[in-house]
Amino acid sequence: GKMLSVGYRLHFEPHHQKVMQLGQQKSMGNITDIEADHGLHYPQGWRLDKTLAGGGPLMDVGIYCVQAVRYATGLEPIDVTAQEGFKHDAETFSSVEESIAWQMEMPGGIVAKCTSTYSEKTNRLRVVAEKGWLELAPAFSYRGLKGKTAAGEMNLPEVAQQAAQMDDFAQCIKENRPTSVPGEEGRQDVKILQAIYQAMETGERMLIQ
Numbered sequence: 163g164k165m166l167s168v169g170y171r172l173h174f175e176p177h178h179q180k181v182m183q184l185g186q187q188k189s190m191g192n193i194t195d196i197e198a199d200h201g202l203h204y205p206q207g208w209r210l211d212k213t214l215a216g217g218g219p220l221m222d223v224g225i226y227c228v229q230a231v232r233y234a235t236g237l238e239p240i241d242v243t244a245q246e247g248f249k250h251d252a253e254t255f256s257s258v259e260e261s262i263a264w265q266m267e268m269p270g271g272i273v274a275k276c277t278s279t280y281s282e283k284t285n286r287l288r289v290v291a292e293k294g295w296l297e298l299a300p301a302f303s304y305r306g307l308k309g310k311t312a313a314g315e316m317n318l319p320e321v322a323q324q325a326a327q328m329d330d331f332a333q334c335i336k337e338n339r340p341t342s343v344p345g346e347e348g349r350q351d352v353k354i355l356q357a358i359y360q361a362m363e364t365g366e367r368m369l370i371q
Contacts, residue, residue, distance in 0.1 A: 191292030
């Protein structure tokens with residue numbers, strides 16, 4: 163009987179809200195391709211322990227790419243393929259992947275190509291449609307996001323993302339309305355992440371069920 167909301171701060175950030183609007187309302191026509199990359203440079207501690215982290219960069223920062231594809235299109239992936247990247251430091255990354263690339267096939271023939279890594283800083287989202295494109299770089303940071311489209315720069319305000327997220331959740335409670343990021347949203351992402359790992363380990367295309 164309690165309301166549950168997942169801490170997806172970027173749902174409340176103006177650049178990403180614009181991505182949702184342009185993509186889901188098809189303001190640039192149908193989306194054809196998406197590229198999303200997010201990585202950190204050699205993190206330490208719990209991130210390198212699969213028991214504590216659940217996985218490597220896919221579980222840590224790759225989730226941002228999965229989320230971006232889903233809310234840019236308003237669609238769910240049909241299937242995924244994935245490939246583990248070369249381990250430059252097999253000792254450091256003995257229990258988790260150092261990098262991973264994966265591809266998500268979406269309804270309507272949309273293909274999303276994503277990468278996540280612990281060997282370099284990457285931070286970009288690019289959406290290509292029939293009548294234009296948009297790109298955020300950096301895309302997933304806590305501050306300093308920048309965006310542009312085929313029509314020009316995105317001149318959008320910077321907000322305290324987590325404050326906006328918490329304010330919205332408080333309003334959901336006060337107004338007794340559903341949150342836009344319920345627990346089911348997180349559960350769906352975990353299902354997709356698990357399918358990506360299975361695709362990486364087996365070399366096979368995995369259906370999202």
